[in-house]
Amino acid sequence: MVFAPMLIFGIIYFSGVFAVQKYRRKKDDPDIFFFESCWTIFALLIYLAITEIRTGSFFILIPVAFGSLFLYTYRKNKHRLINGLLFNLFILSFGGYLIIHLMRTEDPLVGGLLAVLLFLFFAVLLFGLVILVVFLYWNSLVVFRRESHSIANLLTLILAVVLTIFLFSDVLLQHFPEWVNVLFGIAPVSLFYLFFVFLNFLSVSVLYQFNHPHYDQDFIIVLGAGLINGETVSPLLAQRINKAIDFYHLQFQAKKQAPRLLMSGGQGSDEKVPEAIAMKDYAISQGIPEGEILVEANSTTTLENMKFAKEVMDSLKPQGYKAIFSSNNYHIFRAGLYADQAGVNANGIGAHTAFYYLPNAFLREFVAILFMHKKRHIIVLSSIIIFYIIAALMQLYFT
Numbered sequence: 502m503v504f505a506p507m508l509i510f511g512i513i514y515f516s517g518v519f520a521v522q523k524y525r526r527k528k529d530d531p532d533i534f535f536f537e538s539c540w541t542i543f544a545l546l547i548y549l550a551i552t553e554i555r556t557g558s559f560f561i562l563i564p565v566a567f568g569s570l571f572l573y574t575y576r577k578n579k580h581r582l583i584n585g586l587l588f589n590l591f592i593l594s595f596g597g598y599l600i601i602h603l604m605r606t607e608d609p610l611v612g613g614l615l616a617v618l619l620f621l622f623f624a625v626l627l628f629g630l631v632i633l634v635v636f637l638y639w640n641s642l643v644v645f646r647r648e649s650h651s652i653a654n655l656l657t658l659i660l661a662v663v664l665t666i667f668l669f670s671d672v673l674l675q676h677f678p679e680w681v682n683v684l685f686g687i688a689p690v691s692l693f694y695l696f697f698v699f700l701n702f703l704s705v706s707v708l709y710q711f712n713h714p715h716y717d718q719d720f721i722i723v724l725g726a727g728l729i730n731g732e733t734v735s736p737l738l739a740q741r742i743n744k745a746i747d748f749y750h751l752q753f754q755a756k757k758q759a760p761r762l763l764m765s766g767g768q769g770s771d772e773k774v775p776e777a778i779a780m781k782d783y784a785i786s787q788g789i790p791e792g793e794i795l796v797e798a799n800s801t802t803t804l805e806n807m808k809f810a811k812e813v814m815d816s817l818k819p820q821g822y823k824a825i826f827s828s829n830n831y832h833i834f835r836a837g838l839y840a841d842q843a844g845v846n847a848n849g850i851g852a853h854t855a856f857y858y859l860p861n862a863f864l865r866e867f868v869a870i871l872f873m874h875k876k877r878h879i880i881v882l883s884s885i886i887i888f889y890i891i892a893a894l895m896q897l898y899f900t
Contacts, residue, residue: 506552507610514544535711545614549598552606560602564595579712579848580837582870585705634668636860637661643857656864667692680897687889691882698878699867706834706863712848714825716752718760719818720795721745722810722826722847724803724836725766725776732773734783737829737854742783744852745827749789760824763795763813765806803836807843829854831862835870 521540525533546565553561571587599615602608641658648654667688677685723745726738734742745762753759762784766776775798784794797813800806807826814822828836830851840847854862871878 506548510544510548510610514541517544532711532713535713548610549602552602552608556606558605560598564591564598567591567594575708578841579709580834580841582701582705582874584708585701585703588704588708589701631668634661634664637664640857640860644861647857653865654861656868657861660864663692678897680893683896684889684893686892687886690885690889694881694885698871702834702867702870703863706831706866709834709837709849710830710851712833712850714748714848714850715823716755717823718748718752718825719822720763720810720814720824721748721760722763722765722806722824722845723780724806724826724828724832725764725780725800727769728772728774728776728779730773731769731771732779734779738776738780739783740852740854741827741829742780743787744850746784746787746789748825748827748850749793759793761793761795762789763797763810763824765797765800765810767799767801767805769801803832804839804842807836807840807845811843811845825850827852829862831859831866835866835873838870838873 517540518537521536522533525536546561549561550565553559567587568591571584571591574581574587575584596615596618599611599618603611603615637657638661641655641661644654644657670685670688723742726741727735728738729735742762742764749759749762764777764780764784766780768775775796777796777798781791781794781796785791795813795817797806797809800809810826814824824845824847826833826836826840826845826847826849828849828851831854833849833851837847837849840849
């Protein structure tokens with residue numbers, strides 16, 4: 502009898518899996534993985550809710566409340582860092598709920614799910630930092646060999662060195678007075694705060710990758726990047742243009758009405774032509790008619806990309822329009838923040854980026870977002886420093 506509800510759930514769940522696949526395959530944009538994931542979460546919540554009703558408890562309302570709040574804020578505006586926080590609160594509350602539920606019901610399904618989650622959690626807890634440091638050193642070596650040796654491309658190496666010092670801090674601090682040990686508390690607490698912010702940023706950035714705009718767009722803004730030798734589209738920039746071209750063709754196949762490509766990028770001091778002109782030439786070489794390509798050649802930053810692109814779109818369709826933007830997958834969330842600042846109602850589609858480049862790229866995006874909200878982070882980090890300086894002084898003079 503204990504396994505009867507599990508058997509019924511299994512039948513309903515796998516029937517739903519096949520139904521979702523059959524339904525989504527008929528759509529222009531199937532995106533089966535996303536919808537299967539949604540169905541899995543929904544089915545599990547229904548199963549747990551039924552169990553809750555039978556036992557006369559309502560603990561499940563806590564993760565449901567966090568999940569509903571996340572869905573509301575994410576649907577309202579995908580370009581908000583608080584979405585990452587709310588999603589992580591949902592995951593944390595759901596994990597806590599599973600523990601409570603297992604203790605009350607001894608449900609084998611919940612026990613198996615929780616065992617997997619706890620194994621992953623403790624594996625990361627016990628070995629995660631060491632593995633992370635090793636990975637960062639390896640990744641920084643790969644980036645060093647394949648990319649330019651700029652500070653921006655050395656972020657994984659810098660983080661690896663900082664974490665290495667942190668790992669061996671206990672050994673180092675044995676040779677210092679106690680008040681110095683107290684003062685060193687600034688490092689782990691500050692790192693924990695930055696990790697907390699980064700986790701929220703990374704969560705919402707990953708969620709944003711599942712964004713799939715409808716095939717009813719009027720414009721696709723393609724964000725510019727540096728040119729090779731001042732005149733040739735780089736592989737990274739080509740990925741952005743190709744992503745826009747793919748969407749262009751998919752929408753035309755689905756609706757017989759293609760969006761216009763809006764190339765956005767000015768001319769740098771070391772460039773022979775504006776980026777937008779080089780981007781237009783590349784798109785034409787890929788078979789896009791010249792009349793379907795618009796050019797904005799004055800912008801020098803992502804924010805200006807959005808502002809000047811908005812001016813072009815407003816002039817062509819003052820009655821209103823639908824637009825999206827194309828960039829690399831690691832960049833689209835921050836670009837979305839700039840879109841909001843510029844008053845552009847658009848979501849992003851992300852082009853594929855080589856895996857070895859992603860850790861460094863996401864760190865760079867994180868640093869940029871820290872500076873976008875620098876006042877808030879300066880206040881928090883300054884408070885941590887002041888607290889530990891006072892604690893160290895008390896340790897030095899009053900003990």
